[in-house]
Amino acid sequence: MKNDSSSSRRKFLQHIGATSILAAAAPLSSLATNAKAEERLLSYERKTSANDKIRLGVIGYGVQGHFDLNAALKVPGVELAGICDLYTGRIENAKELHGKGLFTTINYKELLDRKDIDAVFICTTDCWHARITLDALAKGKHVYCEKPMVYQISEGYPVIAAAKKSGKVVQVGSQRVSSIGYAKAKELLAAGEIGKLNMVNAVYDRQSSIGAWQYTIPKDANALTTNWDTFIEATEKMAFDAKKFFWWRAFKEVGTGVAGDLFVHLLSGTHFITNSKGPESIYSTGQFSYWKDGRNLPDVMSGVMQYPDSKEHEAFQLTLQVNFISGTGGQEVIRLIGSEGIIEVNGSNLTVKHSLMPQAPGFGGYDSLFTFSKSMQAEMQKEYEAKWTAEQRKRKTKEDIIFKALEGYNDHLDHITNFFDAIRANKPVVEDAQFGFRAAAPALACNESYLSKKIVRWDPESMKLT
Template sequence: MKKQRRSFLKNLGLAGATAAIMPSAFASETKQIKFLERNAANIFGAKPLGLALIGAGGMGVADAKTALEHDNIKMLAVCDLYDGRLEESKTRWGDDIFLTKDYKDILKREDIDAVIIATPDHWHKQIGIDALKAGKHVYCEKPMVHSVEEGHELINAWKKSGKIFMVGSQGLSSLGNEKAKELLAQGAIGDINYAEGFWARNSPFGAWQYPIPPDASPETVDWQKFIANTEKRPFDAKRFFRWRNYLDYGTGMSGDLFVHLFSSLHFITDSLGPNKVSATGGLRYWKDGREVPDVLLGMFDYPDSDQHPGFNLSLRCNFVDGTSGSTYLKIVGNKGSMDVTWDDVMLKQNEVAASDDPFMEEKGREQSQTRSDRKKILPPSETFYQVEKGYKGAHYDHFANFFQAIRTNGQVVEDPVFGFRAAAPALLCNESYRQNKFIGWDPEKMKVI
């Protein structure tokens, strides 16, 4: 029955994904998004969407800037616990912007339709729930929650709210992910049996050594609000500005980076997630008092399901990578493989698979017409798909999908259920690493076994 289901999915193909005809470029979805946005005022009413930013650090500012690239969006308020970021917000978005150190002040405002939550991870759940209860749509940075125990509470709050909740793993809205999903559904690499992902960095900032402002102090930082839901400690500027290094506030390499790879993989394969999690690693370079490893390896078992056959996944992170600092996701099947980024897909096939792509069919015919009497060693057939010039990227498209869902009362792919299924195995990597053992996970019920 499961094989019949998978065969049906492949024959059905991928509704709504980017259809590729030319091998070197994706058919443009960007033009359609632009059309919808430029006509948003006419189609959905002239009132702009009122937006607020909660957490104005590096990622929060990047999110806000991307959101404001879209038409009919207005930034109305910013919340942060550091004075310097509030002052910078006035420079970025005008002196009339509403500034506060208490996010609840923002939730009380009737002119705010949606909030971006870009705080440290340990505040995602509570601010998310409070925002939903206040009738706000939410764009929440990944990981959706700080611990597995928080997942169902946030999911339940979202279901009761009737609001849009988008988790910020932007790769899901990329043309690269969409093309890979389409190719897998068409059977281009056969049945998946293995996947691997690698995320590497080689810079101080990439290893979370963020700059600490010279005026950082209890007078400029609301430290008590920052630690209100965790262990009480005296003011520590490193913990505030380099919070990803500490488990009270962050979720380590797995919560920051593995979750992106899980999100992309689950989107491409329609998977609900693994049923066994294991991780190992260590502090190999950054001897700076951090509580999380700077090299992390994860191994995961994915069970046979209606969506896909059983397969294995391996993930790696390295924060002192002396090579290229590369990032990739490879998906391997019994007929070929795909190297997937947010902007391109390299398809390699050991045998020519059936396809609706005329280029691939012609390539297969060429390979079958060998004129030499002596057979040659041939490499796998390679087809490279790349976004067309001018593509604004996954981050832009992710917000396009978020705003479109708000305006049409629609849905987003990365809702809290999807977001939790990506976050949970990443967070369980930390537990496996800490406890030095395998951890069982029920991907359907979303519970630790």
């Protein structure tokens, strides 16, 4: 494709309906012939219906519980029926926001016992995810569980079995897999837009105290107001520690660190885009770089995973990075690197950049040619020019393309809407229990690798450690 040398490039807007994003997209073959193509807009028009009212219960009303519920209440036909949290201040907050008549409890089993609740959001500390999911399915509730789906790899198998047996909808909360941007990246990769994939670089950096989980701790926090004895039932007996209750992500006794919070987002996104079932080898390392506040899981962490050749994709390597004191100011990007270019996914936007090798092999320049005798150089130069035409020696060019979601698009709302649509239509979700586990297990294995300083072997087909 020729480069456009004009001072002002024309922008072509591609409107893609959310209900058929892949089918409605312009054929990729047309991109190569459209020399002016530069920017395309991913528009989104979801039709929602209030048919079949769904009554919702929320278990864990912290930061993510608030965000998830706020999104759910934007979906037509969804009603709040109850909230459970161990901290009494959040129970009070729930009634202030949603009315004094709202059913609230510190015992999640009381919420599950209610016949008027159809589905639950599980937004608790990681160590409670599997237990509450199993109890909710046993009570006939549909489940939306925040990532990671489980706290320990061993918990994944009973959750998958229970989800299958129950016949209920189970969706894991890695919302980006419902993004129209990720869907577009998936389409482009499958169409060969960047050649053959060989590496993925995935980064989720932050640079703030809140981003590093130093959340505000209320002045009345104590063992009674947090129902501490109940809180530690899912883990191990330990003395009250307000940080472990409110900053739980930073402590391995109750949370899963950057691996379970952020690596899992990068893994689920990579798996969705590539159709992958997971890696076969996992290695991770980390350090305590800045936030030395008592946490026992690192604030800077990297992972390297090898993905095998499979029917879904050719072999590729995945690198993972989280830096909580990043001079970038923070970034979230999945960079898919192929033999002919890259797809860089930033949130729901993406950029495609191409780099095509010439048909002819390299000759001259930074080469051993100049070290030969002049007669040999001349002879080989003549042979090279006779074999390869000037056109074959040129690097081909192809225009970069930018895809942007419409302003206001929200993949979190999309993911939650997909959950309720699946309940109403009895259809599969994007991130079911098996998908959620295939992202959670390698993430959790990163912690195991970091702590043991060993490579972890994983079978992505059987979903078991080897």
